[in-house]
Amino acid sequence: MNLTLKVWRQKDGASRGALETYAARDISPDASFLEMIDIVNEELIREGKDPIAFDNDCREGICGTCSLVVNGRAHGPQRNHTVCTLHMRHFKDGDVIVVEPWRSRAFPVIKDCVVDRAALDRLTAAGGYISVPTGSAVDANAILVPRDSAEKAMDAAACIGCGACVAACPNASVSLFLAAKISQLALLPQGQPERERRVKAMTALMKAEGFGNCSWERECEATCPKDIKIANISRMNREFLLAALSSAEH
Amino acid sequence: MNWLCEFMTSSIGKKLEVALFGFFLCMFLVVHLGGNLFLWAPAVGGDPGHWFNLYANTLESQFFITFAELGLAAVFLVHIAVTLWVQWENWKARPIGYTTTAWAGGRTISSASTIYTGVILLIFLIVHVRAMRFEERFGGQLYSHVLHELTGTPAAVFYLVCMAALGLHLSHGVQAAARTFGIDHPKFTPIIEKLGLAFAIVMAGSFGAIAVWGGWFAGGKP
Ligand code: HEM
Ligand code: FES
Numbered sequence: 511m512n513l514t515l516k517v518w519r520q521k522d523g524a525s526r527g528a529l530e531t532y533a534a535r536d537i538s539p540d541a542s543f544l545e546m547i548d549i550v551n552e553e554l555i556r557e558g559k560d561p562i563a564f565d566n567d568c569r570e571g572i573c574g575t576c577s578l579v580v581n582g583r584a585h586g587p588q589r590n591h592t593v594c595t596l597h598m599r600h601f602k603d604g605d606v607i608v609v610e611p612w613r614s615r616a617f618p619v620i621k622d623c624v625v626d627r628a629a630l631d632r633l634t635a636a637g638g639y640i641s642v643p644t645g646s647a648v649d650a651n652a653i654l655v656p657r658d659s660a661e662k663a664m665d666a667a668a669c670i671g672c673g674a675c676v677a678a679c680p681n682a683s684v685s686l687f688l689a690a691k692i693s694q695l696a697l698l699p700q701g702q703p704e705r706e707r708r709v710k711a712m713t714a715l716m717k718a719e720g721f722g723n724c725s726w727e728r729e730c731e732a733t734c735p736k737d738i739k740i741a742n743i744s745r746m747n748r749e750f751l752l753a754a755l756s757s758a759e760h
Numbered sequence: 761m762n763w764l765c766e767f768m769t770s771s772i773g774k775k776l777e778v779a780l781f782g783f784f785l786c787m788f789l790v791v792h793l794g795g796n797l798f799l800w801a802p803a804v805g806g807d808p809g810h811w812f813n814l815y816a817n818t819l820e821s822q823f824f825i826t827f828a829e830l831g832l833a834a835v836f837l838v839h840i841a842v843t844l845w846v847q848w849e850n851w852k853a854r855p856i857g858y859t860t861t862a863w864a865g866g867r868t869i870s871s872a873s874t875i876y877t878g879v880i881l882l883i884f885l886i887v888h889v890r891a892m893r894f895e896e897r898f899g900g901q902l903y904s905h906v907l908h909e910l911t912g913t914p915a916a917v918f919y920l921v922c923m924a925a926l927g928l929h930l931s932h933g934v935q936a937a938a939r940t941f942g943i944d945h946p947k948f949t950p951i952i953e954k955l956g957l958a959f960a961i962v963m964a965g966s967f968g969a970i971a972v973w974g975g976w977f978a979g980g981k982p
Pocket of ligand 1: 723725778779782785786843844847874877878881885926930934936937940
């Protein structure tokens with residue numbers, strides 16, 4: 511296949527970027543989207559030009575590193591997919607494909623299509639963990655977890671932290687990511703002791719990091735590669751309301 | 761008290777305020793529609809406005825009416841002020857937008873237009889309240905005043921456009937408010953979504969029907 515790429519190029523965070531046009535020639539329909547960019551980059555390198563910078567690691571949809579907005583959609587045209595597992599057979603010969611970075615005030619561009627997603631790590635560090643003294647693993651049956659809760663917690667824990675929910679949200683809200691991190695612990699006995707402190711600290715940081723507010727557009731849910739549901743955001747709101755009303759801490 | 765301030769200005773706290781005051785506004789719509797339906801009550805002694813005027817005069821002579829009006833104004837004010845604040849933050853959260861946008865299938869016309877239908881409703885509110893509440897009453901009677909305001913194509917079209925905006929606003933708003941309150945349940949959410957849509961259609965449809973009746977069929981001013 512032959513394609514025309516319009517890719518966001520930006521030298522660094524301080525420079526202004528713009529879309530630049532590249533030709534992608536002789537691409538196999540079986541190539542992945544990232545392999546297609548690899549091929550374009552090989553040619554750019556041969557021509558002595560700066561290759562397109564983009565984030566990726568596992569290339570099998572599990573690490574959450576890849577992060578491209580393709581034709582206006584985070585991770586590309588397939589629902590609940592990562593861009594690394596997107597294949598060129600989903601495009602037509604002669605297509606013009608626009609490739610841009612995640613856009614959010616909280617995700618500054620580092621170079622081209624690579625953004626700084628450290629805000630997600632800071633959110634997790636604000637409370638997305640349980641504090642327990644380490645030691646030998648406790649007996650698996652010492653704490654009983656109802657199957658239903660375990661399933662829901664596991665669904666939330668499937669989040670790979672790619673940030674596509676932020677990129678896809680018309681408000682650049684991080685609610686789905688945050689709700690997944692809060693839910694996976696709120697649903698389990700181990701998460702109970704720090705429950706109130708967790709939701710308060712994490713939602714406060716969400717605001718401070720400059721993310722938007724959730725208005726239930728559901729674009730995050732339709733985009734999330736791990737199909738995490740907005741029911742988690744409702745759970746986060748319940749956790750938040752209960753924590754605000756019942757915790758004695760100021 | 762510090763915690764209260766923090767709660768009220770937090771991201772979810774603000775959404776809870778929007779949802780709560782939006783819910784109050786929905787209650788107001790029900791009461792308002794109930795009152796307006798007196799416009800269609802049967803004539804008494806050849807006076808088609810008998811019941812409506814009786815209802816309006818009774819309401820207006822209650823001692824609490826001023827407090828109720830101020831309370832209602834406050835509810836509108838909070839809903840509007842907090843939504844504008846929330847929306848402003850949402851716009852600020854993406855200073856550089858995408859050159860190409862396509863939606864993944866979550867967004868609907870009504871969810872995407874909430875702020876715009878809200879602004880239409882704000883304009884409507886100003887025009888409507890000025891006309892119905894603050895203008896000199898036609899002949900001292902509310903019924904004939906209402907007909908005077910509603911009659912004619914320009915008024916009817918204005919009211920219909922605004923009621924379409926109301927319907928769109930509510931068809932996203934009601935289910936969004938439920939989710940904001942933390943209500944999401946496999947049994948109840950589908951029901952809430954349908955009820956929300958039904959509420960939006962009934963409200964926009966009923967007020968719209970009054971506008972059609974007043975605009976073209978009630979025989980008001982020539
Ligand atoms: C008849 C009057 C109105 C009613 C019954 C009403 C009702 C509602 C309801 C129930 C919601 C859902 C709350 C939520 O998202 O959780 C909502 C949202 C909203 N309303 Fe209204 N509203 C009215 C007037 C207005 C006006 C005049 C404005 C603006 C000038 C406005 C702006 C908004 C906005 C922007 C949202 C969405 C907030 C967000 O998504 O973050 N509304 N409304
Ligand atoms: S590169 Fe690991 S999920 Fe895409």
